[in-house]
Amino acid sequence: MDIETVVQRLQLERLYADYAHCLDADQLEHWPDFFTEDCFYRVTSAENFEAGLPLGLIYATSRSMLKDRVSALREANIYEPQRYRHLVSSLRVVGEDPGGLDAEANVLVVRTMQDGEMTIFATGRYVDRVVPDGANWKFARKEVVLDSRQIDTLLAIPI
Amino acid sequence: MSVEPALQWPAEGNARVPYRVFSDPEIYHEELARIFLGPTWQFLTLAGELPTPGDYLTTFIGETPVIVTRGKDGAVHAMVNRCAHRGNLVCLKRRGHADNLTCVYHAWRYDLEGNLDSVAFRRGIAGKGGMPASFELKDHGLQKLAVDQFGDLVFGTLSPDAPPLGDYIGNQIGSRIHRVLHGKPKVLGTTSQILHNNWKLYFENVRDTYHATLLHSFFTTFRMSRLTSEGGVDIAEHGMHHASYTRNKIDRVGAAASDQLYAGIPSLRENFRLAEPGFLSMIEEFGDDTTTQILSLFPNFVLQQIQNSIALRLVLPKGPDKTELQWIYLGFEEDDPAMSALRLAQANLVGPAGYVSMEDGAVGNFSQRALPGADNQASVLEMGGFDHVSEENRTTEASIRGFWQAYRPLMGF
Ligand code: FES
Numbered sequence: 001m002d003i004e005t006v007v008q009r010l011q012l013e014r015l016y017a018d019y020a021h022c023l024d025a026d027q028l029e030h031w032p033d034f035f036t037e038d039c040f041y042r043v044t045s046a047e048n049f050e051a052g053l054p055l056g057l058i059y060a061t062s063r064s065m066l067k068d069r070v071s072a073l074r075e076a077n078i079y080e081p082q083r084y085r086h087l088v089s090s091l092r093v094v095g096e097d098p099g100g101l102d103a104e105a106n107v108l109v110v111r112t113m114q115d116g117e118m119t120i121f122a123t124g125r126y127v128d129r130v131v132p133d134g135a136n137w138k139f140a141r142k143e144v145v146l147d148s149r150q151i152d153t154l155l156a157i158p159i
Numbered sequence: 160m161s162v163e164p165a166l167q168w169p170a171e172g173n174a175r176v177p178y179r180v181f182s183d184p185e186i187y188h189e190e191l192a193r194i195f196l197g198p199t200w201q202f203l204t205l206a207g208e209l210p211t212p213g214d215y216l217t218t219f220i221g222e223t224p225v226i227v228t229r230g231k232d233g234a235v236h237a238m239v240n241r242c243a244h245r246g247n248l249v250c251l252k253r254r255g256h257a258d259n260l261t262c263v264y265h266a267w268r269y270d271l272e273g274n275l276d277s278v279a280f281r282r283g284i285a286g287k288g289g290m291p292a293s294f295e296l297k298d299h300g301l302q303k304l305a306v307d308q309f310g311d312l313v314f315g316t317l318s319p320d321a322p323p324l325g326d327y328i329g330n331q332i333g334s335r336i337h338r339v340l341h342g343k344p345k346v347l348g349t350t351s352q353i354l355h356n357n358w359k360l361y362f363e364n365v366r367d368t369y370h371a372t373l374l375h376s377f378f379t380t381f382r383m384s385r386l387t388s389e390g391g392v393d394i395a396e397h398g399m400h401h402a403s404y405t406r407n408k409i410d411r412v413g414a415a416a417s418d419q420l421y422a423g424i425p426s427l428r429e430n431f432r433l434a435e436p437g438f439l440s441m442i443e444e445f446g447d448d449t450t451t452q453i454l455s456l457f458p459n460f461v462l463q464q465i466q467n468s469i470a471l472r473l474v475l476p477k478g479p480d481k482t483e484l485q486w487i488y489l490g491f492e493e494d495d496p497a498m499s500a501l502r503l504a505q506a507n508l509v510g511p512a513g514y515v516s517m518e519d520g521a522v523g524n525f526s527q528r529a530l531p532g533a534d535n536q537a538s539v540l541e542m543g544g545f546d547h548v549s550e551e552n553r554t555t556e557a558s559i560r561g562f563w564q565a566y567r568p569l570m571g572f
């Protein structure tokens with residue numbers, strides 16, 4: 001690896017770590033900032049993804065739609081207090097071109113409810129398009145592809 | 160009724176529901192037999208999910224595993240997914256394609272209609288072993304369901320006492336199904352939600368026209384639906400099925416008076432605004448001004464139209480306090496790009512992460528958690544009176560009372 005690749009790699013690692021921290025630390029208001037203005041984000045199952053079905057359980061075609069998701073969670077929707085712990089690993093760059101990178105990573109989310117009950121809420125992978133934004137990187141596209149088709153109770157906080 | 164201790168239904172009839180029906184394992188067990196294996200039709204699949212002879216998928220009626228196939232004759236068939244030999248699951252995959260159905264355990268082979276074709280080593284080896292001469296293949300097929308279609312919706316039943324499907328659904332509710340499924344359905348995606356509550360708590364919620372604008376801020380705040388909007392409920396004979404509908408363009412009391420009526424109700428979040436509210440508006444496609452229609456068929460099928468978001472929901476019991484809610488989101492082959500995009504955007508309203516539906520996943524759970532200690536108590540369903548008839552009004556629990564009207568005779572309550 002040349003030094004540029006190593007630097008790029010460290011930047012990407014930080015992007016994913018900061019992203020996970022944002023969600024786990026309940027800093028949802030900052031979550032849209034990880035995305036480009038005209039980003040695409042969806043949460044789907046491996047079954048839908050592999051069948052080429054377009055549905056997203058959460059589906060956004062712009063950063064403003066991500067902001068709306070956050071304001072709905074904060075101001076409108078009713079769900080029990082809960083927190084996530086994301087474990088993101090095995091980050092891989094699977095494609096690279098002058099415009100950006102195609103990256104994938106494994107993700108596991110443990111959800112803890114207010115009474116302390118913990119569940120492995122989600123496992124899957126991120127299938128992402130990452131583009132440079134000044135000295136940083138942003139997600140132009142993020143697909144959260146969950147291994148299971150089942151969601152326990154509800155999906156409030158994004159993954 | 161063999162349930163012990165016997166359940167005494169309150170004298171108020173369908174306006175009371177003993178809480179025990181949501182938690183008692185014996186009642187649950189009886190429901191599987193009397194309702195799900197009883198004279199009811201249950202949704203199996205969309206016909207288009209099995210396009211080619213040999214295509215199959217697996218599902219459930221109640222908790223009983225079922226195989227649904229497209230036979231060589233081109234028709235849809237369904238049978239219990241339990242080998243006629245010693246009861247092993249025959250199909251292990253959720254879906255697939257096969258020439259025949261072969262049990263992995265001892266390789267008994269069935270055709271796509273569930274008839275037993277062959278038994279491995281049926282004649283034994285060198286004159287020893289094998290099946291007795293009296294053993295007839297035709298006596299040992301898979302247990303077959305009666306199958307019928309309503310448009311593209313395929314239903315099955317294990318009971319010879321179920322009325323014909325068309326009569327079961329009826330014209331009133333049937334026309335409300337056709338109204339929504341006006342094209343060739345195209346599956347946009349599926350998901351499933353594990354609810355930690357009894358299946359009937361979810362089904363009550365689906366039929367509960369009273370809660371929708373009190374619990375769901377999106378409906379109320381963005382005037383997608385309010386109790387002051389024009390609308391009503393259609394309830395089938397004997398209460399079996401229902402369709403509630405809203406025409407949100409017309410507010411019976413006017414916008415200002417509606418705001419006043421909802422003042423102080425938490426679901427009206429006056430200061431809540433979206434940066435991109437565009438996806439909440441509707442493209443006219445149904446030839447009428449109904450903006451939301453929630454329809455349920457007894458015992459566990461839902462067809463939803465919220466604006467242009469269309470989904471089938473199947474409510475599968477998984478125990479007294481566990482339910483799997485399967486979602487099939489639909490568009491139509493005829494959809495243009497604008498409609499396709501809008502359906503995907505409006506899918507944000509429903510499902511496990513839905514701006515509207517998320518809360519229904521939460522409240523069933525909250526109700527189930529409050530059941531301990533309530534064995535001798537009952538819920539109150541008096542909103543709108545005591546009956547279960549169609550009316551141009553949604554400030555009523557008539558559709559829920561209709562469910563109990565259909566449920567009680569089947570259960571002997
Ligand atoms: S149980 Fe199926 S062949 Fe024996």
Ligand SMILES: [Fe+2]
Binds near residue numbers: 374375
């Ligand atoms: Fe609801």
